[in-house]
Amino acid sequence: MPRPIEALIHVDALAHNLARARRAAPDARVWAVVKARAYGHGLERAYAGLRGADGFALLDLAEAEQLRRLGWRGPILLLEGCFEPRDLEVCSRLDLWHVVHCDAQIDWLAAHKTERAQRVFLKMNSGMNRLGFAPAAFRSAWARLSALPQVEEVALMTHFSDADGGRGIAHQVAVFEAATRDLPGERSLANSAATLRHAADAGVAADWVRAGIMVYGSAPDFPAHDIAHWGLRPTMTLRTRLIATQQLEAGDSVGYGSSFVAGAPMRIGIAAAGYADGYPRHAGSGTPVLVDGGRSVTVGRVSMDMIAVDLSALPGSGLGSEVTLWGEGPQGGRLPIDEVAHAAGTIGYELMCALAPRVPVRAVGGDGDADG
Numbered sequence: 001m002p003r004p005i006e007a008l009i010h011v012d013a014l015a016h017n018l019a020r021a022r023r024a025a026p027d028a029r030v031w032a033v034v035k036a037r038a039y040g041h042g043l044e045r046a047y048a049g050l051r052g053a054d055g056f057a058l059l060d061l062a063e064a065e066q067l068r069r070l071g072w073r074g075p076i077l078l079l080e081g082c083f084e085p086r087d088l089e090v091c092s093r094l095d096l097w098h099v100v101h102c103d104a105q106i107d108w109l110a111a112h113k114t115e116r117a118q119r120v121f122l123k124m125n126s127g128m129n130r131l132g133f134a135p136a137a138f139r140s141a142w143a144r145l146s147a148l149p150q151v152e153e154v155a156l157m158t159h160f161s162d163a164d165g166g167r168g169i170a171h172q173v174a175v176f177e178a179a180t181r182d183l184p185g186e187r188s189l190a191n192s193a194a195t196l197r198h199a200a201d202a203g204v205a206a207d208w209v210r211a212g213i214m215v216y217g218s219a220p221d222f223p224a225h226d227i228a229h230w231g232l233r234p235t236m237t238l239r240t241r242l243i244a245t246q247q248l249e250a251g252d253s254v255g256y257g258s259s260f261v262a263g264a265p266m267r268i269g270i271a272a273a274g275y276a277d278g279y280p281r282h283a284g285s286g287t288p289v290l291v292d293g294g295r296s297v298t299v300g301r302v303s304m305d306m307i308a309v310d311l312s313a314l315p316g317s318g319l320g321s322e323v324t325l326w327g328e329g330p331q332g333g334r335l336p337i338d339e340v341a342h343a344a345g346t347i348g349y350e351l352m353c354a355l356a357p358r359v360p361v362r363a364v365g366g367d368g369d370a371d372g
């Protein structure tokens with residue numbers, strides 16, 4: 001028998017969360033962001049749930065090619081644009097839209113020989129200071145790009161640094177509006193956090209929203225809000241089983257470094273999941289977990305292949321019991337990935353992207369459950 005750990009991808013939950021993005025921005029088109037192998041879900045499995053999107057946004061040309069092979073004929077946007085001139089040939093061949101964020105990318109376009117003019121998203125650095133033209137340089141970049149015969153249409157975009165937090169987006173929206181007011185073209189500003197929290201603000205949802213983390217069932221602003229608040233469902237379950245139990249006496253310790261010491265007699269279970277599966281090593285004692293669908297917590301340090309869980313309040317659980325590390329448990333129990341991420345000092349994004357290759361993944365809840 002293989003090791004009992006597995007990940008499930010809930011195809012129907014992906015579709016549900018995509019519909020939630022549409023409800024949040026009813027007049028916008030929705031890019032489903034599927035970079036990083038669809039946030040660790042696997043591009044093919046994610047596509048099964050997200051094919052109702054208006055377009056797919058990603059980074060890797062190889063992933064764009066895979067989407068075309070899966071049969072997607074609609075828009076695909078490269079969020080970092082081209083990395084070298086010959087990427088433009090791939091854009092022409094696969095009909096990819098691409099972000100232009102720096103002068104070199106305009107130079108490459110100007111030198112590119114193509115029969116088919118391309119769609120580009122010109123990116124402004126409105127305060128994130130990662131990618132994009134400064135507001136003062138934006139207009140001349142737009143003019144240069146618009147004059148190129150290689151370019152069919154120029155859309156305008158920017159990205160928010162604080163859509164999930166207290167600083168908010170108003171300062172960046174103001175910079176973007178001031179520099180683009182009289183420019184034609186479609187707009188794209190909002191990520192998941194802006195779509196959920198700020199879509200009602202003027203101009204924020206137009207014309208395309210870029211929904212990433214929300215379609216994967218994680219709240220962008222946890223712990224201020226959780227997925228239940230936003231009406232989202234988990235799309236990834238990581239589950240395993242107990243492969244041993246131990247009876248501890250007061251003073252007994254658990255695991256490497258003896259970081260957990262029992263204060264009283266207690267029973268613990270050993271679950272077959274560790275940091276080599278993508279479970280975060282920084283999740284200390286007390287990280288939430290479901291055992292047979294009931295809530296419990298981890299005790300001691302996370303090992304490479306095992307974690308210990310408290311069974312004190314779960315007398316019916318033991319060897320073979322199902323342990324849900326995050327996602328949907330048995331009997332309707334649910335453990336949002338955000339709670340585990342928070343306990344480990346990180347965010348849901350990192351945990352789903354870090355699911356390890358050794359964990360078998362299965363898509364469920366679609367038209368015909370499939371391995372993949």
Ligand SMILES: *Cc1c(COP(=O)(O)O)cnc(C)c1O
Nearest residue numbers: 033079159191192210211212213
């Ligand atoms: C990743 C990414 C998104 C999606 O962000 P979420 O917070 O996951 O919704 C949107 N826009 C750009 C440019 C991105 O790189």
